[in-house]
Amino acid sequence: MILLENVSKSFKNGVHALRDVNLYIEEGEFVYIIGPTGSGKSTLIKLLDGELIPSSGRVVVAGTDVGKLRHSKVPLYRRNIGVVFQDFRLLPELTVFENIAFALQVIGLDKVTIRRRVREILELVSLEDKAKSFPRELSGGQQQRATIGRAIANSPRVLIADEPTGNLDPEKSQEIMELLEKINQEENTTILMVTHDSNLVDMNKKRTIALEEGYIVADIQKGGYIHHD
Amino acid sequence: MIQFFKSIPFHMRSAVKSLVRHLVMTLSAASAVMVTLVLLAAFLMIAGNVSGFTNHIEDDIRIHAVLGEDIVSEEQLQTAKAEIEAIEGVKEAELSSKENELKLWIAEKGEIFSIYEGENNPLHNAFFVSVNDPDNIAAISEDIISLDIVDDAMYGGNSISQLISMLNTVRSGIIIFVGLLGFLAIFLISNTIKMGIYARTNEISIMRNVGATNSFIKTPFMIEGMIIGLLGSVLPCIGAYFGYSYLYKAMGGQLFSNVFAFQPINPFVFEIIGILVITGMLVGILGSFLSTTKYLHWKR
Ligand SMILES: Nc1ncnc2c1ncn2[C@@H]1O[C@H](COP(=O)(O)OP(=O)(O)O)[C@@H](O)[C@H]1O
Ligand SMILES: [Mg+2]
Numbered sequence: 001m002i003l004l005e006n007v008s009k010s011f012k013n014g015v016h017a018l019r020d021v022n023l024y025i026e027e028g029e030f031v032y033i034i035g036p037t038g039s040g041k042s043t044l045i046k047l048l049d050g051e052l053i054p055s056s057g058r059v060v061v062a063g064t065d066v067g068k069l070r071h072s073k074v075p076l077y078r079r080n081i082g083v084v085f086q087d088f089r090l091l092p093e094l095t096v097f098e099n100i101a102f103a104l105q106v107i108g109l110d111k112v113t114i115r116r117r118v119r120e121i122l123e124l125v126s127l128e129d130k131a132k133s134f135p136r137e138l139s140g141g142q143q144q145r146a147t148i149g150r151a152i153a154n155s156p157r158v159l160i161a162d163e164p165t166g167n168l169d170p171e172k173s174q175e176i177m178e179l180l181e182k183i184n185q186e187e188n189t190t191i192l193m194v195t196h197d198s199n200l201v202d203m204n205k206k207r208t209i210a211l212e213e214g215y216i217v218a219d220i221q222k223g224g225y226i227h228h229d
Numbered sequence: 230m231i232q233f234f235k236s237i238p239f240h241m242r243s244a245v246k247s248l249v250r251h252l253v254m255t256l257s258a259a260s261a262v263m264v265t266l267v268l269l270a271a272f273l274m275i276a277g278n279v280s281g282f283t284n285h286i287e288d289d290i291r292i293h294a295v296l297g298e299d300i301v302s303e304e305q306l307q308t309a310k311a312e313i314e315a316i317e318g319v320k321e322a323e324l325s326s327k328e329n330e331l332k333l334w335i336a337e338k339g340e341i342f343s344i345y346e347g348e349n350n351p352l353h354n355a356f357f358v359s360v361n362d363p364d365n366i367a368a369i370s371e372d373i374i375s376l377d378i379v380d381d382a383m384y385g386g387n388s389i390s391q392l393i394s395m396l397n398t399v400r401s402g403i404i405i406f407v408g409l410l411g412f413l414a415i416f417l418i419s420n421t422i423k424m425g426i427y428a429r430t431n432e433i434s435i436m437r438n439v440g441a442t443n444s445f446i447k448t449p450f451m452i453e454g455m456i457i458g459l460l461g462s463v464l465p466c467i468g469a470y471f472g473y474s475y476l477y478k479a480m481g482g483q484l485f486s487n488v489f490a491f492q493p494i495n496p497f498v499f500e501i502i503g504i505l506v507i508t509g510m511l512v513g514i515l516g517s518f519l520s521t522t523k524y525l526h527w528k529r
Contacts, residue, residue: 049438050529051528051529052529053529071443071526071529072442072443074529075437075440075441075442075443075445076440076442077440078437078438078439078440079439079440082439083438089431089434089435089438091431091432091435102435102439103435103439105236105239106436106439106440106441106445106446107439107440107441107445108236108445150435150439151438151439153439154439154440
């Protein structure tokens, strides 16, 4: 599903964010990406969603060579992947229902399909009773569940979450974790989750890829957080 | 395509919301369009009428070429006609026999000259020479005089052709202004649209995030630009209609004489209005196309 071959990314200011990264992730896997701040985790995500182009090497997602996409083809490619960020980025003047529907409207689905799919999603993320609420009326955890709902609304094959629990307390974080596991199982969505949260990683053991200064320093099948002394 | 039409309500709502939010910018951009279109209307009115005038007076601007006394036989007249028509810029040379010349003379100067009719006719055979471009009439007249067979050549309508060339100059001046103002209008519209884009960066980044195509993201802004252009064209259209109708009636449909007949109100004004509306829309669409394209291509 996801393949990185000798991928390096350096910026104009001379920073080498990723160095010779090789990685293969199968369809339906659930993978953590961990590492200290500045180790290149967000850069890896931006390479995957087509926002950045690798300086060298190849990034292939669902059969598409992402780095070679023409500018005008990036949007169509992006329908294959959902991305969730740490800051929730819901539209404040729209209700939860409308926020999720928005993602389907802008890719041109018809009203009936949109309504049916949004109901499904609301149930999946357990927000049926908040459909008519505005983002400001929700707790942080509920807001993040809504953005996850929006990201998976068009059934992407890959879901990438950049520190989705970064602003949440441990209990809410565990809730989000369980939601992601549910999506992974029920929709067979491949999930990449960037996180800082060592408790979460220790409690829900999965394949864990550790980045440091742009290098992959560990790739452990039944993970757990890597503790340094 | 079907998807596009289904999305129209979505786009219209976004466009109108954004226009209202940036009302001052919207109005200033629309005024720039308005000024441009008022000048464009003036240009079109002058241009449309001048070309009408030119057609009407072509007949009036003719060179009267009087032949030598000895050019009398049919054969000599044929040769003279050929020589005159060979001059560059000459459209046609029409014979006016000395009998005809006397008739015109009598018509102009009075019955008293009818005593010259018949054997005593002192006038010469002549040609009325029409030209392709009234602007060149002086030079062509010189050329005709320089022919051996021609005694003299005169032309009327000097002041008319001066008026026309003046109107042509005014017309060129206006079109330059229209061009410059058009640029200004496009610039102001693209700035207005840019405000709209920045006010909605969050929304746009979500759209990109979930895979909305560039053209989908651009559409409401294009509609916004189009509405600005249409807003700007309302007053010029009304002004053009009433302005031209008023002028037409006040001048009795003509300038000085029926040589300068104005274009009739219908369909002339409506053609102008059509051009104004389309130009306003195109200017609006172009302005927003420029700023949205620039913004969207700045990021992947
Ligand atoms: N657009 C950019 N331009 C220049 N340097 C950048 C850019 N984005 C990230 N970096 C640098 O690349 C390195 C990796 O950043 P990032 O991928 O955001 O790390 P992480 O998400 O693991 O904290 C950092 O040193 C960061 O400063
Ligand atoms: Mg980061």
